[in-house]
Amino acid sequence: MSALQRLARRALRVPSAAGWALLAATAVLTAAAGPTGWVELRAGALAGAAVLVVAGLFTLGRSDYRVEVVVHADRVVVGERAIGELRITCAARHRLLPARIDLPVGDLTASFPLPSLAPGQVHEEGFLLPTDRRGVVVVGPVSSVRGDPLGLLRRTVRWTAPQSVRVHPRTVRLDLPATGRSPDLDGAASGSLTSSDIAFHALRQYVPGDDRRHVHWRTSARTGELVVRQYDESRRAHVVVVLSTAPADYASAAELELAISAAGSWALSAMRSEQRTTVLTTRGPLPTATPRALLDSLADLPALDDNALAHRSQKADDDAGGVAVLLRDAARRSGASGTVVLTGAHGALAQVQRGARALPVDVPVVVVRALGGEGARIPAQQPSALAGVSASGRLAVVGLTDLLALPRAARAASL
Known part of the structure; x- marks a missing residue:
């Protein structure tokens, strides 16, 4: 793309929707005033052109800022307080006109007025990052917006690149045995x-x-x-953690978050016990070289939308079949001494049992069913499998409604 094309694209982004409307109205009035000779049309065209010219004056001049976004922690746990700071320094040799600063933080954009700054003057703004949900919060890019009070024309300049802050899931420490099979x-x-x-x-x-x-x-x-x-x-011990991320296995988004926290807790505890650990998901294996790498990959897993779950197609058998495939993959990995399967209220135990047949008979299989979300329903055909710890064939089944109950349930269904 040539420099002229880039300049044209930037110029086309200057008018807002209202600005384009006024520009179109001015053009129509100008075109109609000639053949008709109406003074009113000519006056309206001149008024529209004058307003556009005055609005354009607000966008003239070069803005020269030095912008720094400081995020005090690039990794936090769900619920932890995360603070950021925005520092804007006037790098011009003359006083700059007021502007508006746009700072995208996650799904929201924070906008605040930037006063006129003298050369070298610094303006600071603090902001909070949303950490109520697991995921990746993107901060930035920071943009300055200069325009007229009517919002007809605005000139936007981007000053920073986006930064990512990972919100790790909550985890608890489990007391897992250090020896294996x-x-x-x-x-x-x-x-x-x-x-x-x-x-x-x-x-x-x-x-x-x-x-x-x-x-x-x-x-x-x-x-x-x-x-x-x-x-x-x-x-x-070689602990294989199998996490289902199939939407059909969960009654709510909160159930998936509980399952992810439980999977992270089990895997991290195994790694702290110096046990070989493998984490498999229906979206692929997760890295376990370090606890940070594992937590980062768990934060990167997409969340579920409760509205989308309400209108999902019922393909529970196909999604549960994915867990069976993962269990067969676990069987092919050398020396698995125990397997933990994390799923939701809609996860089919029959499919887990089918996949567990590929494992050696002396390898225990624990199924943790997350029941922590609103709208979770206990299937009538399996009431005992969803409360506390129970047995279903060779499976030890844990019904989990609170992450804090996982250590006690893990001891009861110890590998």
Whole structure:
């Protein structure tokens, strides 16, 4: 795009809707005044042109600001207070005329008047970020708007690039066991005995089939019988967290938020316990290299709209089938020692059971059903599965209405 084209596009954005209307009316009056010779039409055209010229004078001149947006934290938890500050410095050599400043914050735009500034003068404005919901709050870009009092013409200049502030979901700490079912020489002792590991336990008599490398020759020479070393088996847990983000699984947007908080709590607690952790969602796997990376990815998950949920198509079986696919994916991952499935009130347990068949029989499966939203209905065919902790086949089912109840429920359905 050439410089002339860019200039033309900027000029076309100067008139507002009212300005375009006045410009069109002035053109019509001017065109009609010639053939008719009516003085009234000519006077109206001249008045419209005069108003446009005066309005244009308010947009003349170059604005020269130095604008800085300071957000004191680029990551916060839902409900935490987040404050930002906007600093505007006059970088011109002369006094600048008053203007209006537009600062988009999330879905809203804060507008406030900027007074006339002398060279080097600083104007500061504070603002609060909306942290009542999980997600990504985009701050900016900051724009200055100069125009006439009637709002016919306005000149907008963008001064900053947008900044992102991630609002992480609430999480709670869970007391998860440090050992698991996956053999690992770097893991914790499980209490089981094995013939090959690193934590020595005792000596025992040799039996046919034992590896000769583990024969304790000094003791064998003293006793006259072959004895071998016995070890404590070391195991490391590999927790797979499966989070459904399918709208059909949830009765309300609040249910999904509760499920996301529960998934984050379980995964973070496993990571703090130095357990291998995998988080799978119906939108793809989430990074678990660091707690911050996991929380950022949870904040990036799209929220549900209650109005959209009320008019959704009923495809619960298809969406629940997505969870079954994730469980089969979990089965293909090496050494899974436990699986946690997070879903909503409409999540079908039958589909979870179908996917759990791909897991080894000694791998426990915990299903956490979020019931924290208004409008959540308990299916009549499964009343016991939605209250407290219960069993459904090989599944341990947790009905969760409050995130603070998750630690106690996790202990009751411990992996």
